[in-house]
Amino acid sequence: MSAQRTNGVIVAIDGPSGAGKSSITKLLAKRLGYLHIDTGAMFRAVALMAQRGGIACDDDARLTELCRGIDIEFEREGEAYRVLVNGGDVSREIRTEEVGLLTSCISARKPVRDALLQMQRKMGVKGGVILEGRDIGTVVFPDAEVKFFLTASAEERGRRRYLELVARGEKVTLEETIEKVVCRDRQDESREHAPLKRAEDAVPVDSTAMTIDEVLSFMEKTVKERVAA
Numbered sequence: 598m599s600a601q602r603t604n605g606v607i608v609a610i611d612g613p614s615g616a617g618k619s620s621i622t623k624l625l626a627k628r629l630g631y632l633h634i635d636t637g638a639m640f641r642a643v644a645l646m647a648q649r650g651g652i653a654c655d656d657d658a659r660l661t662e663l664c665r666g667i668d669i670e671f672e673r674e675g676e677a678y679r680v681l682v683n684g685g686d687v688s689r690e691i692r693t694e695e696v697g698l699l700t701s702c703i704s705a706r707k708p709v710r711d712a713l714l715q716m717q718r719k720m721g722v723k724g725g726v727i728l729e730g731r732d733i734g735t736v737v738f739p740d741a742e743v744k745f746f747l748t749a750s751a752e753e754r755g756r757r758r759y760l761e762l763v764a765r766g767e768k769v770t771l772e773e774t775i776e777k778v779v780c781r782d783r784q785d786e787s788r789e790h791a792p793l794k795r796a797e798d799a800v801p802v803d804s805t806a807m808t809i810d811e812v813l814s815f816m817e818k819t820v821k822e823r824v825a826a
């Protein structure tokens with residue numbers, strides 16, 4: 598293990614939208630006593646600020662400027678966390694479907710990826726962290742001690758998202774929710790910079806027919822075995 602890892606190992610969980618990354622990471626972090634870093638929330642925060650500032654998704658000059666002046670923090674609140682941008686709470690606003698789609702576009706821009714890469718490395722370098730995202734095991738921490746690539750079929754991921762949206766009172770259909778999931782997969786997988794893909798040494802986990810508890814137990818066991826080894 599790297600000498601910089603004074604707080605423990607780094608666990609990377611990558612995968613497409615709706616695979617279960619956030620839910621599992623939150624629970625796994627609690628079991629292991631590790632810090633949870635939701636990198637998707639960081640990209641969402643940048644997208645929200647760009648939207649508020651009227652910055653086009655491909656305006657690299659203004660995105661560079663925006664990222665230079667942005668401070669993103671996670672404030673722990675028991676098991677949950679709030680996302681703060683320049684001190685303001687944006688936890689709710691970053692979770693809309695509209696911001697999700699915009700994030701998929703803005704996160705493809707190099708200046709945004711470069712800026713967040715530096716922030717994420719700084720947050721995680723001492724270890725004792727689980728980072729979830731799309732490129733943690735491939736780009737952010739290719740030397741992470743444990744890597745997972747969590748997936749599920751597009752239909753199942755769309756179904757999960759649909760249930761979430763309906764519970765929130767949004768009027769959507771199952772078909773259109775699955776379509777959006779497929780569209781986001783395509784954008785995330787085909788972009789030039791840090792596309793979504795499995796690191797060669799990541800443990801694949803297909804959660805299509807698994808419960809959250811089953812995924813959690815498998816990952817906890819794997820991390821403990823790796824740490825012990």
Ligand SMILES: Nc1ncnc2c1ncn2[C@@H]1O[C@H](COP(=O)(O)OP(=O)(O)O)[C@@H](O)[C@H]1O
Nearest residue numbers: 614615616617618619620757761804807808809
């Ligand atoms: N294995 C699973 N079985 C059933 N539902 C799940 C499973 N994993 C996650 N979910 C549910 O699917 C939804 C999306 O999960 P989330 O953790 O937000 O995914 P991601 O962070 O990968 O986008 C949530 O409502 C979550 O409770």
Ligand SMILES: Nc1ccn([C@H]2C[C@H](O)[C@@H](COP(=O)(O)OP(=O)(O)O)O2)c(=O)n1
Nearest residue numbers: 614615636637638640700701704730731732
């Ligand atoms: N490390 C990351 C994390 C997220 N992204 C991008 C890709 C996704 O479409 C958006 C939103 O990510 P987020 O994990 O919040 O999305 P889901 O909750 O899985 O729907 O950000 C990324 O490019 N790199």
